[in-house]
Amino acid sequence: SPAIIFIDEIDSVGRTRGAGLGGGHDEREQTLNQILSEMDGFEPHESVVVIAATNRPDVLDPALTRPGRFDRQITLDMPQKQARAKILAIHTRAVPIDDDVKLDKLAARTVGFSGADLRNLVNEAALLAGRRGKEKVQKADFDEASDKIMLGAEREEKIDQEERRIIAYHEGGHALVAKLLPGTDPLQKVTIIPRGRSLGATEQVPESDRHNLSRSYLLDRMAVALGGRVAERLVFNDLTNGAAQDLKTVTAFARRMVCQWGMSDKLGPMTYNQGEEHVFLGRELAQSKDYSEHTAREIDQEMRKLILETEERAQTLLSSNRRKLDKLAQALLVEETLSNAQIDRLFEGMENEGDGKHGKRLDKIDQHDGELAVSHAGLPGSGNGREKEGTDET
Known part of the structure; x- marks a missing residue:
């Protein structure tokens, strides 16, 4: 002493003893016991500070976090x-x-x-x-x-015209719903260029760091996520597997709204344990379910109701704005990537078509209106803290 001891990933040796699939682990538990013993052995005035870091504080053994050991917890969030x-x-x-x-x-x-x-x-x-x-x-x-x-990195991949058209309408559906719903996050851009594992993406950026999510905001997010699937069915009278990740997102939102956040009118302000802990990470293998089978069916019904009502909402928006959807998809086939400002100019030009005025329009779109511009480039996937509704790769 004086000394600072730093233990990174303390959960690798400090998980709850005797828990998880396979029970205890002798070497790990002996290591934990020795750490606890050493921490108790410091003299009161010794200048030794022990610091540990973990991103899973919920799986730590209670003996580690009691007073006299790691009794001061400091949470480090992502920077604002x-x-x-x-x-x-x-x-x-x-x-x-x-x-x-x-x-x-x-x-x-x-x-x-x-x-x-x-x-x-x-x-x-x-x-x-x-x-x-x-x-x-x-x-x-x-x-x-x-x-x-x-x-992800841009992929040089040639996609045939019909698939590009499907992707353009899929991403156009996401983007148009985002434009039509004022309660959702502002649209940043939409693209049909393949990047990483994605064939296309619609990117939204929050105006500020969000800490509370309202029910209306979550429903708007779900509507944007379902916009691609709805556009496919509206235009092609068929569906593809491109909405797989969108459906996962929507289902996760619906489950949390019903089971964790008390946003179901029928089930009311209650939470329902789903037993989603990983048994290898220090949780018990057998977890009791704190609701009946009848309640489980009601949870499923409420989730389905939320999703179907949101899908119908997206359907209404896109059906009543079909010309805008067609125009946006055509522009994507030519430009491949459109910013929010470009989409605004594109729609402004449409609104002025009927009275003989000419709005600001993209030169390239004016020249190639309706063509399927064949190109190979790259597109975005998802980001930390950002929202991206993408077309999944087969």
Whole structure:
């Protein structure tokens, strides 16, 4: 002493003893017992500080967290917007950035990024700028680096015209529902370029870091997620497996709304244990279910009701805005990626068509209206803290 002892991933040796599938583990439990013994052996005035880190505090043995041992718990959340801006300022000190890069806007767009993610973002953007022979890192470099980190590397893959058309309508369905629902997060962009495991993506960025999720907001999120599937059925009178991840997202939201957040009118303000703990991570193999089979059926019915009502809502929105959906899909087939501002200009042009006026429109779309522009490029997948409704790869 004086000394600081830091134990990373303490849950690897500090899990609850005798729990989980397979029961106890002699070596691990002996290690835990020795740690507990050593922590009790310090003299009152010895200058030894023991610090441990874990992302699973719920599986730790109670003997570790009682007073006199690890009795002070500090929760480290992901950095908020102001903190992200300061972290970006630190990592860009040695990087020449262009005047078009606004760190506060970049911080707002990187919801859910950790400090390491932000450092990686700056490094990737600098590498891209260097490969292109630029003297300064520009906003376009940060945008592409963000896509690569969150959505995966761009794939050079040729997709036939009919599949591209399906993907364009699928992503157009997500994007149009997002535009039509004011309660959901603002649309950032939509693309049909393959990246990672995704064939297309619709990206939304929250205006601020959210801590509370309202029922109406969750229903809007579900409607956006179902927009792709609804668009496929509306246009092609058929369905593909491209909505697999969307359905997982919607089902997870519905289950939590009914079972954890008390958002079911029929079941009321109650929570229902689902026994979803992993038995290998220090939980008991046999977990009791705290509701009857009749209640289980009611839970299923309420979840199905929420999902079907939300799907019908998305169906109504897209059916009543079919011309916009067609126009958006055609634009995606030509441009492959559209920003929120480009979509606004596209729809503004449509609204002015009937009275002889000409709104601002994308030049390339004006020239190739209705064509299936064949191209091969790359698209985004999902991101930390961001919302992405993507077309799954077969």
